[in-house]
Amino acid sequence: MSWRKFRYPGAVLPGKLRAFFAYQNEWIGTSAGTLFSCTMTTIRGIKQDLLRLLLELGKNSHPKEFAALLKEEDGVISELNLLPGTITGSASASIFFDMMPLGTHTAGSAHSHPNGVLRPSNADVNFFPRAGRYHLIIGSPYREHDWRCFTADGEPCDLAVIP
Numbered sequence: 153m154s155w156r157k158f159r160y161p162g163a164v165l166p167g168k169l170r171a172f173f174a175y176q177n178e179w180i181g182t183s184a185g186t187l188f189s190c191t192m193t194t195i196r197g198i199k200q201d202l203l204r205l206l207l208e209l210g211k212n213s214h215p216k217e218f219a220a221l222l223k224e225e226d227g228v229i230s231e232l233n234l235l236p237g238t239i240t241g242s243a244s245a246s247i248f249f250d251m252m253p254l255g256t257h258t259a260g261s262a263h264s265h266p267n268g269v270l271r272p273s274n275a276d277v278n279f280f281p282r283a284g285r286y287h288l289i290i291g292s293p294y295r296e297h298d299w300r301c302f303t304a305d306g307e308p309c310d311l312a313v314i315p
């Protein structure tokens with residue numbers, strides 16, 4: 153994904169400047185050369201199957217972290233993109249987000265905290281605003297309720313689970 157894939161009639165995009173413009177339902181922006189987008193679709197919740205899968209991924213990756221981007225369809229978070237090299241060992245999953253170009257329909261992110269702390273780290277809070285609005289942290293021991301959702305500014309938020 154690159155700037156050139158987006159039509160922006162009548163103007164040349166200032167490549168290295170901070171810039172925002174609307175593309176369909178999304179705000180696309182660049183900051184210091186990093187392309188990111190933030191969907192403006194109203195998110196109604198997360199699919200229960202996907203949530204179960206995220207908990208399962210957390211369990212299977214333990215004691216390592218996994219990290220994924222979440223995609224929405226028709227306002228429901230229903231898909232994930234596992235980040236390449238995401239089974240990270242000791243490093244924070246957050247650094248792998250830095251290497252991931254973000255596509256359209258990115259609703260947010262999910263990653264695991266093998267230590268079970270269901271709060272975003274400083275690195276998480278720095279990353280969140282760049283990848284959508286909803287950010288799930290899945291914690292050990294990965295039971296049905298061992299997760300929390302946070303907004304891009306790191307505040308806890310409610311996210312409905314949709315069967």
Ligand SMILES: [Zn+2]
Pocket residue numbers: 263264265272273276289
């Ligand atoms: Zn984290």
